[in-house]
Amino acid sequence: MATPSRSLRPLGPLKQALRRCRAERQQQRRHASTEALYPSLQPRYPPPSPGFRPSQAIKQNRFEEGMRKIPVIPPPRSTIKACRDPIQAVTQSQLTVLDPNGARTRLFAPSNPDRAQPGDILHVRLRNGEPFSGVCLSIRQRHQPIDTAILLRNQLTRIGVEMWFKVYSPNVEAIEVVQRKEKRARRANLYYMRQSRHDVGSVEGVVRGWLRQKSGGNVRVKGRDANSSKKKNNKRGRN
Amino acid sequence: MVNVIDNSGAAVAECVKVLKMKRHARIGDRIIVVVQKQRNFGPESGGAVSVSAANKVRRGDIRHAVVVRTAKKYQRKDGSVVKFDDNACVLINKGGEPIGSRMGSVVGRELRDKRWSKILSLAPMHL
Numbered sequence: 001m002a003t004p005s006r007s008l009r010p011l012g013p014l015k016q017a018l019r020r021c022r023a024e025r026q027q028q029r030r031h032a033s034t035e036a037l038y039p040s041l042q043p044r045y046p047p048p049s050p051g052f053r054p055s056q057a058i059k060q061n062r063f064e065e066g067m068r069k070i071p072v073i074p075p076p077r078s079t080i081k082a083c084r085d086p087i088q089a090v091t092q093s094q095l096t097v098l099d100p101n102g103a104r105t106r107l108f109a110p111s112n113p114d115r116a117q118p119g120d121i122l123h124v125r126l127r128n129g130e131p132f133s134g135v136c137l138s139i140r141q142r143h144q145p146i147d148t149a150i151l152l153r154n155q156l157t158r159i160g161v162e163m164w165f166k167v168y169s170p171n172v173e174a175i176e177v178v179q180r181k182e183k184r185a186r187r188a189n190l191y192y193m194r195q196s197r198h199d200v201g202s203v204e205g206v207v208r209g210w211l212r213q214k215s216g217g218n219v220r221v222k223g224r225d226a227n228s229s230k231k232k233n234n235k236r237g238r239n
Numbered sequence: 240m241v242n243v244i245d246n247s248g249a250a251v252a253e254c255v256k257v258l259k260m261k262r263h264a265r266i267g268d269r270i271i272v273v274v275q276k277q278r279n280f281g282p283e284s285g286g287a288v289s290v291s292a293a294n295k296v297r298r299g300d301i302r303h304a305v306v307v308r309t310a311k312k313y314q315r316k317d318g319s320v321v322k323f324d325d326n327a328c329v330l331i332n333k334g335g336e337p338i339g340s341r342m343g344s345v346v347g348r349e350l351r352d353k354r355w356s357k358i359l360s361l362a363p364m365h366l
């Protein structure tokens with residue numbers, strides 16, 4: 001740095017050297033302060049190029065580079081083509097097993113004018129166990145036709161007994177109408193018949209008479225539950 | 240209060256304990272009862288002497304009994320539900336033999352599953 005030619009100002013080159021040294025240090029300090037002390041102040045991304053225009057950058061719709069790509073899962077294939085109404089299909093499949101000829105369905109179908117209704121005297125024959133008969137107090141269909149159940153009330157040895165039977169139960173062999181109510185019941189559930197003043201009492205006598213008549217009748221007795229609605233016609237034909 | 244349906248002499252009893260259970264009793268469960276009302280056999284069957292002779296239990300007696308009917312609905316394995324109009328029991332001794340020799344009315348069929356066949360055979364009807 002110091003040149004021997006300038007002997008007139010011996011300290012001249014030293015002054016110059018000092019100035020340079022100070023400038024360098026200042027430059028260095030500026031770098032150090034922005035980089036090392038405050039890294040958060042540092043720009044994350046390289047500064048835009050000279051010809052950068054923000055409006056165009058938005059149009060390009062660039063993702064941030066640090067972002068993870070979210071996988072897009074396609075929607076599952078619709079099952080509507082495979083089975084339009086699965087619950088209906090299940091019900092049908094159950095009915096074909098439990099009620100092959102549709103007699104039980106017809107006996108309680110709302111469209112059937114001769115259906116069994118609350119107030120009728122019904123006789124339920126069971127596969128294992130004694131038959132039960134009684135006044136139908138209620139016909140319950142909860143969610144599906146397969147859940148249909150009937151509530152029968154009778155008096156056995158002067159004790160009131162009520163029983164629910166599932167209409168489509170495999171244990172139920174047949175449901176037959178013994179006697180119809182003369183006038184249609186004005187309620188869907190005849191729970192008032194539990195009160196002693198409305199109780200019809202034992203229907204055993206009616207059922208016994210009907211059974212006797214049936215056994216004295218012709219051979220068509222077996223399939224009676226299927227066409228129990230034609231009971232009156234049957235009777236007329238027999239006599 | 241439960242009706243007593245045998246001819247032991249009690250008419251109405253009160254349940255004070257359900258045995259081997261921490262809940263309500265069902266058909267076929269063994270309970271302890273206190274006899275609350277005695278059965279009188281009517282004027283034609285004799286005087287007070289014959290009544291006391293016929294009655295094997297007295298009012299206030301503590302006896303074992305078996306529930307044979309419940310007014311609570313009970314659902315069976317096959318889906319059918321049975322419900323009686325009253326609660327009824329049959330008095331038994333400590334060994335499980337019924338005290339009465341005859342029974343008046345219908346009993347539940349669950350007695351068979353609980354091995355009370357003697358009561359079932361005495362009953363006029365079971366359901």
